[in-house]
Amino acid sequence: MTDKTVVIITDTHIPELVAAPEVLKKAVKKVVIDHHRRAASIIRQPLLTYMEPSASSASELVTELVQYYGGDEEMNEIEASCLYAGIVVDTKNFAVQTSVRTFDAASFLRRCGADTKLVHRLFAEDIHFIKTKAEILAHMKLIDNYIAIAECPEGTEDSQVLAGQIADYLVTVKEIRTSFLFYHTDNGLCLSARSDGSINVQVVMEALGGGGHLTVAGCQLGKDGNKEAAEKVILTQVRKQVEEEKE
Structure with missing residues (x-):
């Protein structure tokens, strides 16, 4: 990791909850994308904080960033399927915290090749x-x-x-x-x-x-x-x- 490395934290803005705290400590440049309400403990001095509690999921927010602000490079099927899976989990299969924006994001991901059968298999239980x-x-x-x-x-x-x-x-x-x-x-x-x-x-x-x-x-x-x-x-x-x- 160098001073130019950008670490992107999603689905939390609380430093104690990140998956790799040792990486966060070393990071100079940080971006936070989260759909939870702001807590007392927050990640300090990020380059960008994108927090939207009305969104269904961090996956929805990431999808919107790609959809409206992304470059010319297209999302592949695996990336689209992973983001779609994140929306499915947080909305309990589009049953809760689901808005028009959520369906717009899901529609975009399907157009990018999100595989709903693959997502279904990901959640299969033994x-x-x-x-x-x-x-x-x-x-x-x-x-x-x-x-x-x-x-x-x-x-x-x-x-x-x-x-x-x-x-x-x-x-x-x-x-x-x-x-x-x-x-x-x-x-x-x-x-x-x-x-x-x-x-x-x-x-x-x-x-x-x-x-x-x-x-x-x-x-x-x-x-x-x-x-x-x-x-x-x-x-x-x-x-x-x-x-x-x-x-």
Whole structure:
């Protein structure tokens, strides 16, 4: 890496959440592209910050940059398919946080050769993954008949992906309005939160030092993170929102 190297960070603007913090520390020139609401902790002194919380995904923003400001070089099928996959994930197959801009971006990617069958295969699950999901769901707690809380045990393979998928699934279940999945990584205890839109999980996660969107959020509690203490904060925040609804 040299002083002329440009490091592009997507899908986060929080330095603690980047995939390669050692690269970020060395970077002189940085560009940030993100669709999350601005947090207290941000990447400092970037050349450009492009943050648009109304966008469905960072993939949508990158697609727009290529579509409207790109050069003559055309996007190849793999690049288009990867960006399309990013939109599919964040919108839950175009079901949430989807606008006219989202469909415009998807249409552009299809014209560039995005392979929808390939994207579908990327999300295929093996039988071990399904069995692990079933085990976690079997130990789920349902509180107040609308709050689901579960945990991926330590050592669970691909725990971050698994937690997000289970949290997504739970808010499709009747009467469950919000779900919270604890999982473990090398950085300690983490949390994925989802809602059906009636509970603002972004606010809940911000109370624990995290962030996100109305329906999708998360946080890192760290190696000293306490699950029981976090659950108390979750219940307090969610119940507070429900009480405010009644007023």
